[in-house]
Amino acid sequence: MTADKNSGYRKNFSLIITFLILISVFFVLSLFLAYNFSKKFIENEFVSEKVNVLEASITPYNEFFQNKLPEVSYYNGYLDSATTSRFVDTLLLQYPFVSRVVFYDTEVSTIPVRDGLNIGHFTMGPKYVYQFGSLVPMDSVKLFAKNDPSTAMRGDEFNTLGIKLINYIENLDTARAPTADELFSNFSVVRSNKITYLNIPRFEDLKVYKQMMQRKLSTSPVYQQDMLTFYLDPSKIKIINANPKLYQNIRIEPLTYDPLDTSSQFVTTEITLPGPFSDYKLYFISAQSFVDKAIFRYFLPIAIVLMVFYGVLVLVGFLIYRNLNINQKLYKLQYDFVNNLTHEFKTPVSVIKIAGNNIRSAAALTEREQKMYGRILDEEADKLNGLMNKLLAFTQIENKAIQLNQEKVNIVDFIESTIESHQLKHPDFHFTYEVSGFKNFTTDPVLLGSLFDNLAENAYKYSSPDQKYLHVSARHIKGKIVFRFTDKGIGIPAPEINNIFKKFYRVQNQYNQNGSVGLGLAFCKELITLMKGEISVKSKVNKGTEFKIILPYNE
Template sequence: MVSEKDSGYRKNFTLIVIFIGLISIIFVLSLFLAYNFSKKNIENDFVSAKANVLEESIKPYNDFFLNKLPEISYYNGFLDSATASKFTDTILLQYSFVEKVVFYDAQVKNLKYEESGISYGDCSIGTKSVFQFARSLPKDSIKLFGENDVINNADIDDFNKLSLKLITYVQKLDTAKIPTQEQLFSNFTNIRSNRIDYFNIPNFEDLKVYKKMIAGKLASDPVYQQDMLSFELDPSKLKIKNTRPLLYEKISVVPVTYDPLDTSSDYITGEITLGGPFSDYKLYFISAKSFVKKEIFSYFLPIAALLLLFYGVLVLVAFLIYRNLNINHKMFKLQYDFVTNLTHEFKTPVSVIKIAGNNIKSSSGLSEREQKMYGRILDEEADKLNGLMNKLLAFTQIENKAITLNQDEINIVDFIESTIEVHTLKHPDFDISYETSGFTTFITDPVLLGSLFDNLAENAYKYSPPKQKKLHITARMIKDRVVLRFKDTGIGIPSSEINNIFKKFYRIQNRYNQNGSVGLGLAFCKELVNFMDGEISVKSVVDKGTEFKIVLPYNN
């Protein structure tokens, strides 16, 4: 028996435990770092993603300011109340944050004084009529005043402020250089809190004339049409687009001076100013920490899954390494035992043959009785060696499919009786009985079937106590299959060993195996049965006996 230390393979459980423990610690540490990374990343997102929400939420305003407002200039100052009403209706319908639009039908004259507007030099800008438009406005409230009405300075205060800005810009205008669209847009627009005033932008040649009108009286006495629209805005009507609904629980438009009452540590808050005409307002973000934690976990779990997969791979590698070492250890032990037992099996008959040969050589004369005795000894031991070599050769040939299956018809009764005769002659104390039913002959390979019978019979004799060496063989036809049973009254096989007995070189450790066994008998039987397209199974009770069942195809 070889020890683990001598075998060259040592199952170092401590090293495996240390390895698994180390990767487990790394795994737990990685999970901790991954969670902190996820938490930090989501907290940073809470700050940075506000800009995305603001950008998406004010897109309608940007479209209104950059695309819709410039359309006023397309009318070149010739908007009337009806056209202005249609134009503003589209604005009120499309942009919910526009509450009211005031339309100023104005004109630029070469006068020193304008009652309904402002003058600078000989250039004056005044209103002819003013209209207001809203979603639900009474019809008698649409027109604020006309050309012959008394003007309330409060009604044209916004108009005068933007007119002054316009005249100031024209007075400083460099007529040798065409102004950019940005310069024109900024000087013809007045942006205040919740309000935008916009003059239609005249062409450059008209601006040159405006500049001349400021300088003095022109002979042509020109008059130019100008339109101004004033838009009242409501920031609370902006449609907030929450681009991160799993991050921001609630977003609202509040004044810049808004100070929330609930400043509990259970909440995370943030804010960002709207800007432009809404600069007095901000977007206020608030989320419960428990709400944000869900987003943290949604970010963390995929990372954790990858870490778990990597950890599982490492554990699997450790297991496979251990299993491989364990298998190598077992295979080394089996091979060692095989070589030892095979050597013993060969050594015994070789020693007997050598002793018999020496006796014959050293004897001056042998009697007839001695000659027969030595001849029988040499014959038996040679048969042992030949049988062992044939079994090894046959086993190798069957494993490698190097032989073909013969198909000969046999008489089952004659075949069993010949087997019984051989083994009772060899072992006079071996009691073998049999019975058959359902068939008489069938086609099979008689040599392989004989090897199967011989191995099972030898095992029944070897592993039975003295005076209990019995074997009962049955052969029956069941559903077009030949069922063979070999039932002995031997020592039996422990249930823990049942799954191992058909493995090559495997030997059950008991007193009957002390004299040597190569562990090929039952493995050889299984290979034979498989080669014959059959099945083999075993039932056993310790100290009561074992029954082998073989099922073979019936060919006839």
């Protein structure tokens, strides 16, 4: 923290931590709200989805009521027991909830009847009454015969629908044809667990029926009518569970059914069956654990979306932290660069200024003093010039402003001249070299010289006084020139290997406290890239370092 303050850089990590805490709180709160929403939604679905189950389960009944019952009218009153038996057999197979059918083979005439309805000169009574069904005993198929005194007419359903028919005929508007809905509703009776239906006569016949109630007709017409009572068993309704992931068990119970177990371990709801089944209800029951699974299934996709969103925000926070960290390092590198560059410039400038002041203040200079001051001024000027040239060259390389000057180089002469120049500067610097596989190759000698000079300077600078040593090897291998620069210096720690080619980066050691800008190896890397080559390094601390450079071979 002190280093940050001293360098003038502030990371504001507290803002990142606050951001992460806020989004974490928001994430947890979102999960909580999402779960409550999922729970409420599933609870509402548990109550509302029962309508879909009801509709799916009573679809066969609706089809029977709307399509099968009207088929009775197609026979125009001329059904007989055999035809009705076949009709009922088909019906029982198709609609299992129909348990039995009572067939009233009925006549409408002007002749009074003993078992039936007599209104004015309108009479309606059964000739025969038959019962059909899979569980009906054979001896009870015929329940009543008009001419058989041994049979008795039990006509509750017959009388109910007959009275409804008489009321309708009495109020019939003969000037207007009734609608299909009017006829259907007046020629059927829906009661608990049964439906009674009378075939619908023609409108002209209904007019005659009304006349028969009002006066005696000159003729004595007889009309055939078929009345059927369908007895229904609600327990035979096939329950269609339209949502098996929500409803664990569905059954049909009487309206008065009251479960004994009403613990919180179960969730229940119910809905009344329609029409003739109105004394019964669909009863839905699921274990709480079963409903919890449905809640989790609904909640899981929402939670995944929230987690992805949270992950994106955390990633954003991480990237901000990473950028701040990188910016801090860059700032520190630049800060160190400015400090070191200032020091690099300040030292020779100070020496030049001191030498200049001495020359100016001296009354007379001996020949020895002139040579000394001349050498000092020359060396310090060379340092300044070299530093400026390196910075300029680095900038030109980065901006692709340098063009390669291809010249043929004798590698042995080139290496020996490099050795000589460095040994003049550093007499204690020991050089060895070897060349194999080639003598000459085409390259830019200036850039190659800069490369050799930088690596040689590093080998000398980062070695202990008794280990100032560098071995250079040059080999021609498979169309490439491979240079190896091996020293016996202090080495590079493994964690630093990946950073040494970065601009302004300096490995912290006893030889690098001052006097390094952090451009040497970065400059080498840019040079080699420009020359379409590669550079790598191997190093062991206190053992030495080897730089390997691969350049294309051009004769």
